[in-house]
Amino acid sequence: MKNFKICLLIILLINMSSCQAQTNSTKTIQEVKENNYRKLTDEEARVIIHKGTEYPFTGEYNTFKDQGVFHCKQCNTPLFSSKDKFNSGSGWPSFDDIIGNNVSEIPDSDGSRTEIVCATCGGHLGHVFRGEGFTDKNTRHCVNSISLQFESSDQSPRDTAVFASGCFWGTEYHLQRLEGVIDTKPGYIGGHVKNPSYQQVCSGNTGHAEAVRVIFNPNIVTYEEIAKLYFETHDPTQIDRQGPDIGTQYRSEIFYSNDMQKKIANDLIKKLEAKGLKVATKLTVASTFWVAEDYHQDYYIKTGKQPYCHKYTKRF
Structure with missing residues (x-):
């Protein structure tokens, strides 16, 4: 009987956790609708809202070299500048700095990494890593291309x-x-x-x-x-x-x-x-x-x- 009660308690906790996750997800989608953010495709929503990850070396901005600003795909908040972008070889766009306070850091659900999200809409961007020595700032914001929208500031000839x-x-x-x-x-x-x-x-x-x-x-x-x-x-x-x-x-x-x-x-x-x-x-x-x-x-x-x-x- 004691073991049965323990199993029942575990099942109850799992169900509560699942319901909470669904509530959070629904709440996020509801907030998107209420704030009139950009409507996302299914693949964009998989990454930006549901915190998925695009495959390495497949993103549009991985080796992108144009000059300008990378905005949040969902709410258009400016997040990263091209001057802070570098090639880390990871397969995802990498930046060693952010624009203002427009990117927030939160503990990742995996318990070890630090997630980065848009400070305006909470859209998932990727993760931040420090101490790798890629640049003098010693910081790598590893970002999904699909979470970004680029606006060029480069007026130079081509x-x-x-x-x-x-x-x-x-x-x-x-x-x-x-x-x-x-x-x-x-x-x-x-x-x-x-x-x-x-x-x-x-x-x-x-x-x-x-x-x-x-x-x-x-x-x-x-x-x-x-x-x-x-x-x-x-x-x-x-x-x-x-x-x-x-x-x-x-x-x-x-x-x-x-x-x-x-x-x-x-x-x-x-x-x-x-x-x-x-x-x-x-x-x-x-x-x-x-x-x-x-x-x-x-x-x-x-x-x-x-x-x-x-x-x-x-x-x-």
Whole structure:
């Protein structure tokens, strides 16, 4: 009888806890409605209201480099500045500071971590960690991209370049590290099939090249500087291959968007030829660029590996 009473008490406590959790969740949703906050999608609500977590390396802002302010997705309160953002390699956006007192810290339900929420609406953001030594402030606010909404303050000019030099993982690895490069996207260009898949391109029947689209600030880094690094991080003498990767999709090719880019690329090729290189790199006017599948984006950042067929060789 004594054991029965203990079991009954435990069941009662669990039910009370469950009801309380449901009440809190309902209350949060009710508060959202009463305060006329932004209506969330099911996935946004899973993270922001129900304290879920998006998968690492999948968030929109993980490697995002634009200048501006990150606001709460639910209530639009400014939370983080791009100047405080850094790459921790964790797979989630990281910030070492907050804006004002707009982010609150509360003990996490797991009993060990510290949760961070929007101080205005209570929306779940992620967690804060200290003592890791990533920055001088020694603080990492690890945030779900889906909890944020970005507003740009960057009025600087932008330009676009597209380069193909074998496997786009290695091409992106080197070009995205240049200061002044805002964004890089591996993808497919130069073929006749609309929005091809990786498998289609690998068949060699679509005519596409694996390439990387680079968005950059020309006031910080010039097209010529990017093109030089491009030539110095692959073998431009190889035809329809790069290292162990063989096929027309692995060709060396520059897709220019204007006459200036074409002239700069052509002048660099002439300089290399003057040094005795038989350059196979083609120059082609840019056509539609199809962004590759998510698992190809920032591949070496995600995996922590190094390029297997792209290495730096001083040529200029």
